[in-house]
Amino acid sequence: xxxxxxxxxxxxxxxxxxxxxxxxxxxxxxxxxxxxxxxxxxxxxxxxxxxxxxxxxxxxxxxxxxxxxxxxxxxxxxxxxxxxxxxxxxxxxxxxxxxxxxxxxxxxxxxxxxxxxxxxxxxxxxxxxxxxxxxxxxxxxxxxxxxxxxxxxxxxxxxxxxxxxxxxxxxxxxxxxxxxxxxxxxxxxxxxxxxxxxxxxxxxxxxxxxxx
Amino acid sequence: xxxxxxxxxxxxxxxxxxxxxxxxxxxxxxxxxxxxxxxxxxxxxxxxxxxxxxxxxxxxxxxxxxxxxxxxxxxxxxxxxxxxxxxxxxxxxxxxxxxxxxxxxxxxxxxxxxxxxxxxxxxxxxxxxxxxxxxxxxxxxxxxxxxxxxxxxxxxxxxxxxxxxxxxxxxxxxxxxxxxxxxxxxxxxxxxxxxxxxxxxxxxxxxxxxxx
Numbered sequence: 262x263x264x265x266x267x268x269x270x271x272x273x274x275x276x277x278x279x280x281x282x283x284x285x286x287x288x289x290x291x292x293x294x295x296x297x298x299x300x301x302x303x304x305x306x307x308x309x310x311x312x313x314x315x316x317x318x319x320x321x322x323x324x325x326x327x328x329x330x331x332x333x334x335x336x337x338x339x340x341x342x343x344x345x346x347x348x349x350x351x352x353x354x355x356x357x358x359x360x361x362x363x364x365x366x367x368x369x370x371x372x373x374x375x376x377x378x379x380x381x382x383x384x385x386x387x388x389x390x391x392x393x394x395x396x397x398x399x400x401x402x403x404x405x406x407x408x409x410x411x412x413x414x415x416x417x418x419x420x421x422x423x424x425x426x427x428x429x430x431x432x433x434x435x436x437x438x439x440x441x442x443x444x445x446x447x448x449x450x451x452x453x454x455x456x457x458x459x460x461x462x463x464x465x466x467x468x469x470x471x472x473x
Numbered sequence: 474x475x476x477x478x479x480x481x482x483x484x485x486x487x488x489x490x491x492x493x494x495x496x497x498x499x500x501x502x503x504x505x506x507x508x509x510x511x512x513x514x515x516x517x518x519x520x521x522x523x524x525x526x527x528x529x530x531x532x533x534x535x536x537x538x539x540x541x542x543x544x545x546x547x548x549x550x551x552x553x554x555x556x557x558x559x560x561x562x563x564x565x566x567x568x569x570x571x572x573x574x575x576x577x578x579x580x581x582x583x584x585x586x587x588x589x590x591x592x593x594x595x596x597x598x599x600x601x602x603x604x605x606x607x608x609x610x611x612x613x614x615x616x617x618x619x620x621x622x623x624x625x626x627x628x629x630x631x632x633x634x635x636x637x638x639x640x641x642x643x644x645x646x647x648x649x650x651x652x653x654x655x656x657x658x659x660x661x662x663x664x665x666x667x668x669x670x671x672x673x674x675x676x677x678x679x680x681x682x683x684x685x
Contacts, residue, residue, distance in 0.1 A: 309606045317603040342670055346663050369661075373668040374675075381663025388657040391529040394521045395649055406629035407654070408661050410622040415665035417618035419673060437607055442619070442662070445600040447655050449582075449620050451558050451593025453627035454651070456585040458554055461631060463586075 264290075267300045271308040278308065284322050286311050286329060310433070318440030324348040328436045332429070338422070341432045345439040350380035353387055362390035369408040418442060476502075479512045483520040490520065496534050498523050498541060522645070530652030536560040540648045544641070550634070553644045557651040562592035565599055574602035577613060581620040630654060 267290075268275045281287040287307055290298030307329075314320045314328065331344040355378075363386040375382055389404065418438050425431045479502075480487045493499040499519055502510030519541075526532045526540065543556040567590075575598040587594055601616065630650050637643045 306608075313603040313607050317600060339670060339674055342666065346666065350659075350663060370664055370668075373664060374671040375664045375667050379664050379667050381660040381665075381667075384660030385657055385664065386660075388529060388653050388660065391525040391653060392649070395525050395645070396518075397646065397649065403629050403633045404657070407626060407658055408665070410625040410629075411658060411661035411665040412669070413622040413625070414619060414662055415669040417615050417622075418666060419669045421615045423673070433607070434609065437604070437609065438615075439666070441600050441603060443659050445597055445616070446619055446623060446658060446662070447562075448593040448596030448598075448600065449623035450626055450654070450658070451562060452582055452585060452587045452591050452597065453593075453620070453623040454554065454558065454630060455587050455591050455593075456582075457624070457627040457631045458551060459586040461635070462551055 262300050263297065264300070267304055267308070270305050271312070273308060273312065281308070281311055284326065286322070286326055310437070313437065314440055317444060318349065318437075319444070320348065320440055328440070332432045332436055334432075335428070336432075338428070338431055338435060341435050342439070345436045346380055349440050349443065350384060353380065353383040355383055358383060358386045359390045359393070362386045362393065365389055365404065369405045414442070414446060474512050475509065476512070479516055479520070482517050483524070485520060485524065493520070493523055496538065498534070498538055522649070525649065526652055529656060530561065530649075531656070532560065532652060540652070544644045544648055546644075547640070548644075550640070550643055550647060553647050554651070557648045558592055561652050561655065562596060565592065565595040567595055570595060570598045571602045571605070574598045574605065577601055577616065581613070581617045626654070626658060 262270070264275055264278065268278050271278065273281075278287070282289060287304060290300040290304065293299050311325060311329070314325045315322070320328070328345055328348050331341045334341075336344075363382075366382060366386045366389055370382065385404075392398070421438060422431050422434050425434060474482070476487055476490065480490050483490065485493075490499070494501060499516060502512040502516065505511050523537060523541070526537045527534070532540070540557055540560050543553045546553075548556075575594075578594060578598045578601055582594065597616075604610070633650060634643050634646050637646060
């Protein structure tokens with residue numbers, strides 16, 4: 262198909278598709294004339310993936326380029342995971358983290374196989390430090406319950422990957438799941454908060470729409 | 474204390490403190506001379522809260538103003554929750570959501586007391602729609618396991634609030650917990666992913682630092 266059709270099928274403007282081509286997120290089409298190229302279904306598929314990572318997962322162009330390269334590579338799945346994690350995590354300077362906050366995070370991760378530079382370990386410690394600063398110094402029970410739920414979610418993530426048979430599909434699921442899983446959990450947490458607080462506090466639970 | 478001391482104690486520059494004053498996030502000090510004001514401990518406490526919401530929770534100035542006003546109000550806790558949820562959630566146009574994706578989210582929220590306009594319900598449906606687009610159309614099991622974990626997290630959130638005795642502390646915890654809980658869970662999920670994938674896939678689990 263030509264550029265106009267690729268744009269129509271993918272639901273992205275020609276300018277956006279050309280931008281992704283220039284940024285090397287999307288492979289060039291097969292040139293059929295000096296200013297014309299032919300695109301295939303693999304371009305449509307890739308555009309959907311790029312859109313999902315950027316529009317829903319919130320990745321920057323630079324981060325999307327890094328994770329797409331990891332999907333295309335033949336890196337071991339573990340390394341793809343580490344790349345995906347770093348790409349969707351804010352860089353946190355360990356020097357700015359209070360050691361006591363890190364100790365409390367490590368206490369709830371007791372027995373977990375987690376590298377010292379795991380971006381999530383530092384991010385969690387920064388939240389604990391921030392909670393200290395606003396006076397929630399006794400949040401260890403809360404933290405432990407979050408860690409338990411996080412383990413259930415990680416097991417669901419890994420099972421979803423393990424169910425796939427080929428390396429390319431697994432690598433794509435690692436990247437998509439890491440980026441979109443955050444957004445999915447955030448959404449479900451909002452719904453669950455309304456449900457649990459309505460059960461406990463609402464004078465009028467009927468005003469909450471019972472789904473489905 | 475004077476402005477210079479307030480800046481030093483709170484760890485924020487004078488320019489930042491003045492910006493928060495201008496933006497009405499922080500109440501004015503008590504004027505002691507035409508160009509001098511006196512600030513109290515309540516200003517230090519409030520600055521820590523603002524910093525936590527903006528720097529760690531990622532709220533915009535406008536959203537921080539809305540949730541701080543909710544903390545200062547005497548609104549019922551349920552309403553404070555709804556305000557906090559909306560402030561930390563991206564606005565999603567329901568018209569852009571595929572009804573079939575919404576149906577699948579509603580199926581996993583079966584029996585939950587959730588309003589049709591809960592921002593999380595729509596956000597979760599948008600993720601499901603995006604997963605469809607990249608070919609993960611059979612993610613319902615994954616979705617259900619996420620919803621179960623989200624309920625555990627919401628119960629931890631509500632218990633943390635219920636343990637507090639006064640309305641002001643509860644309202645602050647609602648806001649801080651909603652904003653910072655997302656960042657905390659995201660971090661712990663990264664750590665859990667490394668742990669679970671190291672257990673299942675790593676040829677060399679010893680390279681993962683075992684905490685603490």
